[in-house]
C-alpha cells in the first residue's frame with residue numbers, strides 16, 4: 001500500500017478523500033501546512049498531497065526528495081507555490097486542472113451580487129431588527145460591461161454567467177480562445193471600459209501585481225474588482241488607495257497576496273499584524289472570503305477522484321496528462337517530453 005502525506009488537512013478534505021480512496025492508499029492526514037519545518041512528516045511516504053498555501057520552494061523540494069517522496073499531487077488547479085525548476089528530474093508534480101470551473105465562477109458572481117446589493121450589510125442589519133435600507137443603493141448589472149482577464153475554464157464559465165445577466169463581455173487573454181463568442185481586446189481597453197473587472201488568469205512572474213496603481217489610474221470610476229484567482233495579481237496597497245479615492249466601488253476578494261499564513265485558520269482571538277488586510281476588511285465595500293471559491297460538493301468529489309487517478313497513473317508507470325513542469329508551464333511545450341513520452345521527465 002502506498003503512503004501519502006496529506007498536508008493542510010481540513011475535515012471536508014478527509015471526508016471526500018476517504019470516500020474516494022479505493023483502499024490502495026494509506027493517507028497520513030497532517031493538519032500543518034507543508035514547509036521546511038513540516039516536510040519531515042512525509043517520512044515513509046512516496047507521495048505528498050498539497051494545496052494552495054503549502055510551500056514547495058527549492059529547500060522543501062530537496063527535503064522531500066531526500067526522504068523518498070517521488071510525486072507531489074496538488075489537489076488544486078493553481079501551482080504558483082511550486083518551484084518547478086527545483087522539482088524537475090526529482091519529483092513529478094501532478095495537479096487537478098479542472099474540477100468544477102462553475103464552483104469558482106459562481107462564487108465570483110456571489111461576491112459581485114452581494115457587494116453590489118450590500119447583502120452582507122443587509123444581513124447584519126435585519127438580524128438586529130434594523131430594517132433601514134439607507135446606503136444600500138446598487139447598480140443594475142444589465143447592459144454593464146464585464147471585463148474578464150483570463151478566459152480559460154473559469155473565465156469562460158464566468159462570461160456565460162455575465163451574458164445571462166445581460167452584460168456586455170470584454171476579455172483579455174494572451175491565448176484567446178478560437179471558439180469564443182465574446183470580444184477580445186487589450187488590457188487598457190478592459191480597464192477603460194469595464195464596470196466590473198474579474199480576474200481569472202494564473203499568477204505568473206510576468207503578471208505579479210498587474211492590477212497596480214497604473215492599472216487603477218486607467219479604470220472607470222466606480223468599477224467593481226473581483227479576484228477569485230490569486231492574491232498577488234493585485235497590489236493590495238494600490239487597491240486600498242483606489243477604494244479610498246472612489247475609483248473602486250467595491251472589491252470582492254477570495255484571495256489575498258499574503259494569505260498563506262492566514263487563510264483556512266481561525267484567528268478570531270488573535271491580533272492580526274497585517275495592517276493592509278485589516279484595513280481592507282474594515283471597509284464596508286470590501287467582501288473578503290478565505291479562498292473558498294472552489295468549495296462545493298461537486299468540486300471536492302472531482303478533486304479527490306482526479307488526485308487518486310493522478311496517483312494511480314504515476315505509480316503504474318502510465319503517462320501523466322495532468323503533470324506540470326517548468327517547461328510546459330512557461331510555454332516551452334515543445335521542449336517538454338510530456339506530449340511525446342507521456343511524462344515531463
Ligand code: NAI
Nearest residue numbers: 078150151152153154173175200201202207228229293294
Ligand atoms: P485555465 O488554465 O483553464 O485558464 C487560465 C487562462 O488564463 C488561460 O486561458 C490562459 O491563457 C490565461 N492567461 C495566462 N496568463 C494570462 C495573463 N497574464 N493575462 C490574462 N490571461 C492569462 O485555468 P482556470 O481553471 O480557468 O483557473 C484560473 C485561475 O483560477 C487559476 O490559475 C487559479 O489561480 C484560480 N483558481 C482559484 C480557485 C479558488 O478557489 N479561488 C480555485 C481554482 C482556480
